[in-house]
Amino acid sequence: MKVEALFHRAESPFAHPLDARRLHVRLRTKRGDVKRCEAHYADRYDPPEMSEIVPMVRTGSDAWFDYWEGVIPAPHRRVRYAFYLEDENGDSLWYGESGFSSDRREAGVFQYPYIHEEHLHSAPDWFLDSVVYQIFPERFMNGDPTNDPEHTEEWSVSARPRPDSFYGGDLQGVIRQLPYLKELGINALYLTPIFASPSNHKYDTTDYTRIDPHFGDRETLKELVSRAHQSGIRVILDAVFNHCGYGFFAFQDVIKKGRASRYWDWFHIKSGPVMTTPKPNYETFAQNVWTMPKLRTDHHEVREYLLDVAAEWTRETGIDGWRLDVANEVDHAFWRAFRERIRLINPSAVIIGEVWHDAGPWLKGDQFDSVMNYPFREAVLDFAARGRISGRELDARLTRIRMTVPEPAHRALLNLLGSHDTERVRTACGGDDRRLRLAVLLLMTYTGVPMIYYGDEVGMEGGNDPDCRRPMIWDADEQDRDLLAYYRLLIAIRRGSAAMRRGETRTWWVDPDGGGYAFFRRWQEETVGVVLHNGDTSRTFTLDARPFDHAEELVDAMTGEVFAVRNGTVTVALGPFQGRVLRLK
Numbered sequence: 406m407k408v409e410a411l412f413h414r415a416e417s418p419f420a421h422p423l424d425a426r427r428l429h430v431r432l433r434t435k436r437g438d439v440k441r442c443e444a445h446y447a448d449r450y451d452p453p454e455m456s457e458i459v460p461m462v463r464t465g466s467d468a469w470f471d472y473w474e475g476v477i478p479a480p481h482r483r484v485r486y487a488f489y490l491e492d493e494n495g496d497s498l499w500y501g502e503s504g505f506s507s508d509r510r511e512a513g514v515f516q517y518p519y520i521h522e523e524h525l526h527s528a529p530d531w532f533l534d535s536v537v538y539q540i541f542p543e544r545f546m547n548g549d550p551t552n553d554p555e556h557t558e559e560w561s562v563s564a565r566p567r568p569d570s571f572y573g574g575d576l577q578g579v580i581r582q583l584p585y586l587k588e589l590g591i592n593a594l595y596l597t598p599i600f601a602s603p604s605n606h607k608y609d610t611t612d613y614t615r616i617d618p619h620f621g622d623r624e625t626l627k628e629l630v631s632r633a634h635q636s637g638i639r640v641i642l643d644a645v646f647n648h649c650g651y652g653f654f655a656f657q658d659v660i661k662k663g664r665a666s667r668y669w670d671w672f673h674i675k676s677g678p679v680m681t682t683p684k685p686n687y688e689t690f691a692q693n694v695w696t697m698p699k700l701r702t703d704h705h706e707v708r709e710y711l712l713d714v715a716a717e718w719t720r721e722t723g724i725d726g727w728r729l730d731v732a733n734e735v736d737h738a739f740w741r742a743f744r745e746r747i748r749l750i751n752p753s754a755v756i757i758g759e760v761w762h763d764a765g766p767w768l769k770g771d772q773f774d775s776v777m778n779y780p781f782r783e784a785v786l787d788f789a790a791r792g793r794i795s796g797r798e799l800d801a802r803l804t805r806i807r808m809t810v811p812e813p814a815h816r817a818l819l820n821l822l823g824s825h826d827t828e829r830v831r832t833a834c835g836g837d838d839r840r841l842r843l844a845v846l847l848l849m850t851y852t853g854v855p856m857i858y859y860g861d862e863v864g865m866e867g868g869n870d871p872d873c874r875r876p877m878i879w880d881a882d883e884q885d886r887d888l889l890a891y892y893r894l895l896i897a898i899r900r901g902s903a904a905m906r907r908g909e910t911r912t913w914w915v916d917p918d919g920g921g922y923a924f925f926r927r928w929q930e931e932t933v934g935v936v937l938h939n940g941d942t943s944r945t946f947t948l949d950a951r952p953f954d955h956a957e958e959l960v961d962a963m964t965g966e967v968f969a970v971r972n973g974t975v976t977v978a979l980g981p982f983q984g985r986v987l988r989l990k
């Protein structure tokens with residue numbers, strides 16, 4: 406047995422409670438090495454023998470490792486456990502905190518001292534059932550020309566935004582298009598920042614207590630939230646607390662009074678007086694973005710100020726949650742306090758961090774419910790858009806993402822194919838519609854909450870910021886209506902399927918040497934299978950039909966085509982870059 410490949414740690418994401426009385430554990434072994442695995446466990450205060458056993462199941466693999474998972478009952482919330490492993494040759498081994506041994510006692514035990522409430526995940530149910538639509542308000546719809554900024558440019562299909570362009574989009578525009586959004590089938594909106602700021606993106610906040618006048622006012626926001634709620638649509642706002650804008654009153658006070666300002670300590674200023682050139686002498690967002698001074702969120706006054714702002718908007722407008730900008734550069738204590746404050750006001754508010762990489766540390770239950778899942782975007786684009794990876798590698802990438810987060814957080818990840826910070830998905834697909842549809846199919850069927858970036862559904866294109874922020878195409882003749890119908894269909898399929906919204910995901914089949922891949926999702930009695938391939942030839946795959954128990958035939962939920970089950974297998978034909986969603990009739 407390859408003991409050097411074994412890995413477990415009694416800490417998230419390899420040991421994490423599913424609820425107050427169940428601990429979910431994971432174990433990593435060398436790929437193909439271990440044949441059988443069990444977790445032996447007891448209450449931490451029981452005598453040293455451990456007679457209780459749960460099986461560990463191999464649930465995923467990547468190029469190097471297999472991953473095993475099991476659920477240990479913890480009636481008193483405190484457990485100790487060790488793993489028992491067997492390989493092909495019948496050799497066996499114990500693995501615990503002291504190491505590896507053929508002797509159980511010598512291997513020692515892992516300990517999960519106590520399951521605390523703070524580690525129980527509580528992403529609201531409505532969020533797990535959501536399809537989110539992201540809106541960049543300056544570019545979605547101009548609903549009120551009287552509030553347009555000076556030098557507003559023409560809203561047209563050929564518009565190519567520069568970093569400082571304005572097109573006049575606003576909150577009234579979002580209100581006006583609620584019927585469109587409802588028909589599309591989405592049930593949550595995420596708006597990028599809307600508070601007062603001089604820029605078009607509003608990530609440089611001048612006044613956290615005011616809606617930007619070019620977008621509307623407090624009443625417009627309240628109307629938006631209540632009209633959205635009437636349409637069954639939730640509203641999530643963007644909280645930019647890592648930094649403020651240059652015009653923020655506290656920073657202006659520091660500029661005026663230097664060290665004598667009572668707000669001096671709210672920022673990281675190297676030495677006074679404040680200078681913006683040749684380089685800012687204070688910490689900023691990214692590199693030398695002088696318009697965005699970094700806030701000291703670990704300073705109690707700053708923390709209280711920002712938490713009050715978030716609390717006030719949550720209370721006053723009835724919004725359903727927050728997306729947190731540059732969340733990974735703000736201290737953890739701030740986010741714990743944030744969660745406590747917001748959840749006290751709205752117990753079903755969702756909290757989503759912007760973390761582009763391994764987000765495990767923020768998803769232990771005490772900070773965020775979800776993060777924007779950029780690693781998912783990378784994996785899906787590499788498979789569907791760029792054709793860089795095989796089905797096997799896609800499976801490995803998706804498995805690795807899963808292993809970075811505690812199991813209960815996995816289904817709450819906010820999956821995306823693009824955002825206001827990236828190239829649009831159609832552009833990433835080089836305009837190839839077949840690739841685009843394959844990517845969208847994965848987005849809408851995989852574990853996690855899908856997010857659609859405004860305009861993707863009508864075929865908008867665009868390179869990196871600022872090109873990905875073109876004004877929305879509303880002219881029906883300019884929209885890709887077939888694509889729109891495709892999005893609507895997939896959204897409806899997802900919203901109608903508990904397995905897709907809540908179910909676990911398991912690899913169904915991996916093409917040994919090509920671009921084929923299949924997974925299935927299961928929730929209670931419902932099973933749905935998704936089969937895809939990323940090549941430009943037609944293919945036929947024969948899959949084990951066991952996940953569907955005794956089904957006689959499976960139906961493609963998108964086309965209605967029927968596939969017979971024969972001798973426990975189902976043979977599925979796929980055209981170039983095609984995907985199918987298979988289920989019982």
Ligand code: ARE
Pocket residue numbers: 568606608609645690691692694730731732759761762825826870871
């Ligand atoms: C402007 C220019 C850009 C330039 C940038 C940085 O237009 O071309 O790259 O400055 O100098 C907002 C505006 C942007 C504006 C920026 C600065 O929307 O248009 O860009 O302010 O004025 C990292 C951060 C992540 C951040 C992205 C953009 O970790 O938090 O960079 N995203 C949020 C918002 C942005 C917003 C800000 C932060 C600032 O969503 O819209 O920008 O409030 C890797 C790394 C990531 C990195 C990512 C992208 O994968 O792992 O950490 O994200 O690349 O660079």
Ligand code: CA
Pocket residue numbers: 547548549550551552553573574575619
């Ligand atoms: Ca306007």
